[in-house]
Amino acid sequence: MLRFTLTRLLSLCLSLAVASVVIFAAIEVLPGDPASIMLGVNAQPDTLAALRAELGLDQPMAARYLDWIGGLLRGDFGISYTYRTPVVEMIGDRLAVSLPLALFSLALTIVIAFPVGIWAAARRGSVADVAIMGLTQLGVAIPNFWFAMLMVLVFAINLQWFSAGGFAGWDAGLFPALKSLTLPAIALALPQASILARVMRSALLDTLSEDFIRTARAKGLSRREALWRHALRNALIPVLTIIGMQFSFLLAGGIIIENVFYLPGLGRLIFQAISARDLIVVESVVMLLVFAVIVVNFLVELAYAAVDPRLRAR
Amino acid sequence: MNLLDIRNLSLAIHGTPILHDVSLTLEAGRILGVIGESGSGKSMTAFSTMQLLPQGAEPTGQILLDGQDILTRTERDMCSVRGREIGMVFQEPMTALNPLKRIGDQVAETITQHERVPRRTAMERAAEALRRAELPPEKFPMSRFPHELSGGQRQRVVIAMAIALRPRLLIADEPTTALDVTTQAQILALLKKLVREEGMGLMMISHDLAVVADMADEIAIMQKGRVVETGPAETLFREMQHPYSKALLAASTHAPERGAEVAETPLLEVRKVRRSYALPAKTPFGARREIEAVKGVSFTLKRGESLGLVGESGCGKSTLTRAILGLEEVQSGEIALAGAPVFTGHKPNPEVRRKMQVVFQDPYGSFNPRHRVARLVAEPFHLLPDTPRAERDRAVAEALEAVGLSAADGAKYIHEFSGGQRQRIAIARALITRPELILLDEAVSALDVQVRAQILDLLADLSDRFGLSYLFISHDLSVVRSITDRVLVMKSGEIVEEGPTEQVFDSPQHPYTQALVAAAPVLPDDVAA
Numbered sequence: 001m002l003r004f005t006l007t008r009l010l011s012l013c014l015s016l017a018v019a020s021v022v023i024f025a026a027i028e029v030l031p032g033d034p035a036s037i038m039l040g041v042n043a044q045p046d047t048l049a050a051l052r053a054e055l056g057l058d059q060p061m062a063a064r065y066l067d068w069i070g071g072l073l074r075g076d077f078g079i080s081y082t083y084r085t086p087v088v089e090m091i092g093d094r095l096a097v098s099l100p101l102a103l104f105s106l107a108l109t110i111v112i113a114f115p116v117g118i119w120a121a122a123r124r125g126s127v128a129d130v131a132i133m134g135l136t137q138l139g140v141a142i143p144n145f146w147f148a149m150l151m152v153l154v155f156a157i158n159l160q161w162f163s164a165g166g167f168a169g170w171d172a173g174l175f176p177a178l179k180s181l182t183l184p185a186i187a188l189a190l191p192q193a194s195i196l197a198r199v200m201r202s203a204l205l206d207t208l209s210e211d212f213i214r215t216a217r218a219k220g221l222s223r224r225e226a227l228w229r230h231a232l233r234n235a236l237i238p239v240l241t242i243i244g245m246q247f248s249f250l251l252a253g254g255i256i257i258e259n260v261f262y263l264p265g266l267g268r269l270i271f272q273a274i275s276a277r278d279l280i281v282v283e284s285v286v287m288l289l290v291f292a293v294i295v296v297n298f299l300v301e302l303a304y305a306a307v308d309p310r311l312r313a314r
Numbered sequence: 315m316n317l318l319d320i321r322n323l324s325l326a327i328h329g330t331p332i333l334h335d336v337s338l339t340l341e342a343g344r345i346l347g348v349i350g351e352s353g354s355g356k357s358m359t360a361f362s363t364m365q366l367l368p369q370g371a372e373p374t375g376q377i378l379l380d381g382q383d384i385l386t387r388t389e390r391d392m393c394s395v396r397g398r399e400i401g402m403v404f405q406e407p408m409t410a411l412n413p414l415k416r417i418g419d420q421v422a423e424t425i426t427q428h429e430r431v432p433r434r435t436a437m438e439r440a441a442e443a444l445r446r447a448e449l450p451p452e453k454f455p456m457s458r459f460p461h462e463l464s465g466g467q468r469q470r471v472v473i474a475m476a477i478a479l480r481p482r483l484l485i486a487d488e489p490t491t492a493l494d495v496t497t498q499a500q501i502l503a504l505l506k507k508l509v510r511e512e513g514m515g516l517m518m519i520s521h522d523l524a525v526v527a528d529m530a531d532e533i534a535i536m537q538k539g540r541v542v543e544t545g546p547a548e549t550l551f552r553e554m555q556h557p558y559s560k561a562l563l564a565a566s567t568h569a570p571e572r573g574a575e576v577a578e579t580p581l582l583e584v585r586k587v588r589r590s591y592a593l594p595a596k597t598p599f600g601a602r603r604e605i606e607a608v609k610g611v612s613f614t615l616k617r618g619e620s621l622g623l624v625g626e627s628g629c630g631k632s633t634l635t636r637a638i639l640g641l642e643e644v645q646s647g648e649i650a651l652a653g654a655p656v657f658t659g660h661k662p663n664p665e666v667r668r669k670m671q672v673v674f675q676d677p678y679g680s681f682n683p684r685h686r687v688a689r690l691v692a693e694p695f696h697l698l699p700d701t702p703r704a705e706r707d708r709a710v711a712e713a714l715e716a717v718g719l720s721a722a723d724g725a726k727y728i729h730e731f732s733g734g735q736r737q738r739i740a741i742a743r744a745l746i747t748r749p750e751l752i753l754l755d756e757a758v759s760a761l762d763v764q765v766r767a768q769i770l771d772l773l774a775d776l777s778d779r780f781g782l783s784y785l786f787i788s789h790d791l792s793v794v795r796s797i798t799d800r801v802l803v804m805k806s807g808e809i810v811e812e813g814p815t816e817q818v819f820d821s822p823q824h825p826y827t828q829a830l831v832a833a834a835p836v837l838p839d840d841v842a843a
Contacts, residue, residue, distance in 0.1 A: 217366055218401070220393050310413060
């Protein structure tokens with residue numbers, strides 16, 4: 001298990017290094033000069049020169065890359081051109097919304113999907129199974145911003161249980177903060193839970209038709225006991241894969257939902273940064289998201305090995 | 315009173331009749347052998363006794379275990395019968411165990427499922443069950459996972475699970491079909507010993523007459539859901555009446571007539587071939603280890619000859635097969651077909667590849683299900699220079715007819731054919747480039763005895779008509795014996811014995827060959843003759 005962890009850790013570092021080169025190069029190969037792209041076509045030559053110096057564009061490429069990487073490692077992501085504040089602070093503020101929101105909606109996703117998927121698999125072909133599969137189909141198909149607006153209409157405007165948008169901030173206390181994240185988290189979780197429930201169901205059904213389930217039944221286990229004791233853990237591998245992908249998506253993919261609920265999250269930050277051509281922010285946020293994806297994949301692989309002893313030997 | 319008394323058992327699944335009036339009896343301490351081809355209903359009889367039938371199954375009749383009818387019991391009741399009163403051993407030891415649980419826990423589960431005992435007691439009794447199954451925890455710790463055991467060892471774990479509570483009835487459904495012959499002999503001996511020592515009744519299901527003849531006290535022969543003949547094992551083979559029983563017996567001892575002349579010119583020459591694989595290192599920066607799968611093998615196959623290559627799993631025969639086919643390059647040595655090397659430089663030689671085709675074991679997995687048969691059969695044409703469409707179609711039709719199918723079958727899809735027909739299609743695909751040598755890699759191992767006999771006849775006939783040579787790779791000694799002129803015995807990457815087939819089997823010289831021949835189940839002498 002230690003060897004497995006070490007090799008995975010090594011490949012994690014390599015992936016990060018490669019990703020950083022690709023992101024850096026992508027900004028480099030943008031046609032023209034980043035400074036003039038950021039300032040637009042009508043920029044004054046002296047402003048342009050000042051920005052070039054600030055961005056370090058007068059340095060050779062290798063030096064700029066090392067400078068950028070060194071900064072990232074020290075926690076210095078540079079200064080945002082549009083907001084004139086350190087990028088790391090901006091990201092920190094946004095992450096304080098996006099990370100809890102992602103975790104919250106992922107938790108909801110799992111809490112909904114597991115019981116639903118297991119329930120449907122245990123009653124394969126029954127009315128309940130057909131109904132659940134129909135509903136999850138609907139859950140995947142409904143655009144989540146529409147569902148979000150529907151929830152705002154019902155729970156915020158009519159029932160007035162929640163506020164229609166905005167973030168209370170963590171200073172206001174845990175409960176108000178979580179409360180303002182609840183509707184967005186549900187809106188984000190609904191399609192994800194539908195997908196995960198379907199994956200859970202089909203993975204379980206595959207496992208339930210395996211020979212070792214028959215062996216378990218021959219030992220005297222009931223159908224239900226065989227499912228819980230033997231099938232469930234074997235069905236987890238595809239489910240873990242999807243959960244990993246969903247977390248990465250939820251961290252950055254909530255742009256629309258963040259807009260619907262006026263949440264100051266990462267998705268809106270990157271959207272604004274791209275609109276404002278604030279390349280320093282774009283570069284840093286993209287690198288951060290890549291980092292998150294790679295780390296999540298690493299954790300998912302560790303989870304695989306924890307579930308399946310056959311993978312530990314590799 | 316009989317231990318098991320199946321009376322007029324009929325079974326339909328979603329209205330399709332599967333079993334018709336099956337009646338069988340088994341006494342404690344005895345072995346009942348149930349023989350039949352696939353689809354004969356032998357496994358369904360076993361699953362009826364366990365009440366582990368697929369959805370939509372409607373059994374009628376009686377299955378009396380110690381006088382109590384199983385069919386009238388509730389599912390909840392059956393959960394206390396399964397594992398405690400009836401134990402079951404399955405065909406596929408590789409997949410019959412939960413890959414994520416330790417073997418000790420899996421055996422102990424049988425005990426904890428039925429008795430309220432502390433975990434320590436359960437583990438102690440699991441250890442005892444494993445010892446009875448001859449997999450002592452001292453040598454094979456109970457903390458092992460299934461993937462750390464061989465097929466035979468896994469089957470012992472399954473047996474330990476089945477006998478942990480000393481059930482009165484043990485059902486074994488093709489328990490050794492997936493195992494090597496020496497492992498098979500050990501597992502059969504173990505089952506026999508358990509029956510004798512513990513007074514269990516054993517219902518032993520097999521497609522292999524020889525396996526059952528060696529073991530059983532009583533034999534029942536099944537065909538299309540009916541028991542066509544039953545009787546004591548000593549006399550049944552000699553006194554069998556039913557035409558199906560006779561046909562089955564004839565097919566399992568069938569040796570095709572072969573008339574092809576063996577020329578003295580060599581066709582395939584294998585010289586000092588070595589092939590090793592790198593294993594992952596034990597530590598991230600440790601030295602890589604190597605395993606030598608083939609250790610300097612040399613042999614010659616003559617034109618028109620049928621050469622057998624026998625050996626157990628892991629002996630290197632598959633590696634050697636891939637090397638001969640040019641699918642993998644070897645580290646050293648030479649392989650040449652009619653004088654031309656299989657590998658030129660680091661690339662397979664297409665000119666040689668065309669003259670050599672292969673038929674694999676699994677007639678279900680070796681075809682793309684989305685292509686029509688004509689396209690599947692025509693596939694090897696990519697080895698030839700451009701062939702006009704009309705000529706290609708004609709060749710496909712000819713090949714299909716050569717293997718006993720019709721040209722019209724080319725328009726069908728593979729799922730429309732039975733296992734035996736699929737194997738005929740595989741042979742047609744091999745014939746299409748007019749090869750000189752066909753490698754048959756366990757090509758008849760998955761087939762029923764009667765179908766197997768037909769395919770062996772077909773192969774003998776094709777060899778006569780097209781002057782084909784065969785390299786027949788198999789673990790099944792009786793098949794190799796019936797169709798080859800000469801045989802090579804392979805063990806741990808080396809050929810340990812070689813010679814004319816009759817001679818090698820009648821008076822094996824190498825201890826390993828002797829062990830193989832001794833382990834192979836055989837029908838009683840007077841029957842086989």
